[in-house]
Amino acid sequence: MEATTGRSLAAGHSTISGSGEMTHLPVGRDRSLSKRRTDAKKRGAARAANNDTDDRYREAEGEGLGLGSPRDRDSCSSKLSQIEKTSTPQLLLALLAPSEHTITKRRQTQGPRPSLPAPFSNSPSSAQRKEIVSREDDADAAPRSLGFPPRFLSNFKHYTFHSVIHFAALKAVSESCQKPLEYYKTNVSGTINLLEVMRENNVKHFIYSSSATVYGVPQQLPLVEDMKTGNCTNPYGRTKFMVEEILKDLCTSDKEFSVISLRYFNPVGAHPSGQIGEDPNGIPNNLMPYIAQVSVGKRDTLYVYGNDYDTPDGTGVRDYIHIMDLAVGHVKAIIYQKTHNLKGFKPINLGTGKGYSVLEVIHAFEKASGKKISYKIVERRPGDISVSYADASIANKELNWVATKNMDDMCLDTWKWQQNNPNGYKN
Numbered sequence: 001m002e003a004t005t006g007r008s009l010a011a012g013h014s015t016i017s018g019s020g021e022m023t024h025l026p027v028g029r030d031r032s033l034s035k036r037r038t039d040a041k042k043r044g045a046a047r048a049a050n051n052d053t054d055d056r057y058r059e060a061e062g063e064g065l066g067l068g069s070p071r072d073r074d075s076c077s078s079k080l081s082q083i084e085k086t087s088t089p090q091l092l093l094a095l096l097a098p099s100e101h102t103i104t105k106r107r108q109t110q111g112p113r114p115s116l117p118a119p120f121s122n123s124p125s126s127a128q129r130k131e132i133v134s135r136e137d138d139a140d141a142a143p144r145s146l147g148f149p150p151r152f153l154s155n156f157k158h159y160t161f162h163s164v165i166h167f168a169a170l171k172a173v174s175e176s177c178q179k180p181l182e183y184y185k186t187n188v189s190g191t192i193n194l195l196e197v198m199r200e201n202n203v204k205h206f207i208y209s210s211s212a213t214v215y216g217v218p219q220q221l222p223l224v225e226d227m228k229t230g231n232c233t234n235p236y237g238r239t240k241f242m243v244e245e246i247l248k249d250l251c252t253s254d255k256e257f258s259v260i261s262l263r264y265f266n267p268v269g270a271h272p273s274g275q276i277g278e279d280p281n282g283i284p285n286n287l288m289p290y291i292a293q294v295s296v297g298k299r300d301t302l303y304v305y306g307n308d309y310d311t312p313d314g315t316g317v318r319d320y321i322h323i324m325d326l327a328v329g330h331v332k333a334i335i336y337q338k339t340h341n342l343k344g345f346k347p348i349n350l351g352t353g354k355g356y357s358v359l360e361v362i363h364a365f366e367k368a369s370g371k372k373i374s375y376k377i378v379e380r381r382p383g384d385i386s387v388s389y390a391d392a393s394i395a396n397k398e399l400n401w402v403a404t405k406n407m408d409d410m411c412l413d414t415w416k417w418q419q420n421n422p423n424g425y426k427n
């Protein structure tokens, strides 16, 4: 199937679940938030948008994509075309901090106001923000214990959404082995909660942040969407697999329901401005932010888990994808879903199709940063597989999506972010 365009789109708007970085939400006045607001003001494209008042949920008749008049779908059509025209990778922000990126994109394109749930569990000042959100929302309290704060639910009452992009999850593989119940509760029960809210509000388009982990130990490479899933090596992977199964059942039961399950490979990088990037709480769970913290002197040594895998240099091989490419993949998925009137469950890999070993990533980062990365080979980590890379031809053919950024771009942008923000958002 050929490329899709958004020109015939006549949608309402999207809501986003996932609260990676909440720069633009009215939930806190902590220093990191105001710092990020200040930074955002420096960015030309965000300047106008930043004039918003704190009440980001205010009804706005006729604004943007017609958020205030969401049922006026025809009037949305031309505005969505505008989004498509302006949706260059430079404007599309990324997923490691999903909410901020998507909100910023929305602002840059005058698109819809996304609605975001708390509890900001993987971002700085989470307790403070959570507290503020719950205080603000006391009056609107809803008896739903897992998942979404009342503000999120009340947005469904006030607006008509066309689709939901569901980023929210716990995602650390090793933590999932220690705290499986938390992972099943957030990732599986939380998703069911969200789907129930969607059902109650007749919203039938869903873009899901799935993962290459659903393939488990690869039977063959590259990984193709129609391969068997489920032989997962850790609880995190199983939560993603289980949710995919739930979504398949939902699509079977409701022929109007539409899911694109985007199976991310290894998202890395940062916004090329160096202003938005990954700021993990505590010790990074992923390779690239760990390398970045070593390069900036925040950590002494990188631990490389195993050099006896069946790979050219013995270290694990992964398919790294730049977050800007990943972000574009989501926009294309939403456009595709609408323009093709897609129903049912459709998994799509988002990867480059090329694998890099841990040592190759280290050397690429050294080249980008000009800094030597000190590393030490240690035992393999339980649950790790040897090699994983995608067949991305479905994304290419059907979404008209292709990864445009290579490992050098990924390292350069990560380095720029880390160098500008050695303490992340706490500067």
Ligand SMILES: NC(=O)c1ccc[n+]([C@@H]2O[C@H](COP(=O)([O-])OP(=O)(O)OC[C@H]3O[C@@H](n4cnc5c(N)ncnc54)[C@H](O)[C@@H]3O)[C@@H](O)[C@H]2O)c1
Residues within 6 Å of the ligand: 017, 018, 019, 020, 021, 095, 096, 097, 098, 117, 118, 119, 120, 121, 122, 123, 146, 147, 148, 166, 167, 168, 169, 170, 171, 186, 190, 209, 210, 211, 212, 264, 265, 266, 267, 286
């Ligand atoms: N980063 C990766 O390597 C990777 C790979 C494959 C898939 N994914 C998926 O992509 C999505 C985004 O991941 P990310 O890398 O941006 O991680 P992230 O931790 O930055 O973002 C996930 C966000 O979900 C929020 N969250 C957690 N529990 C929540 C809850 N109960 N209610 C509301 N929000 C909650 C967290 O606060 C966090 O901000 C996740 O679903 C993840 O599983 C990530």
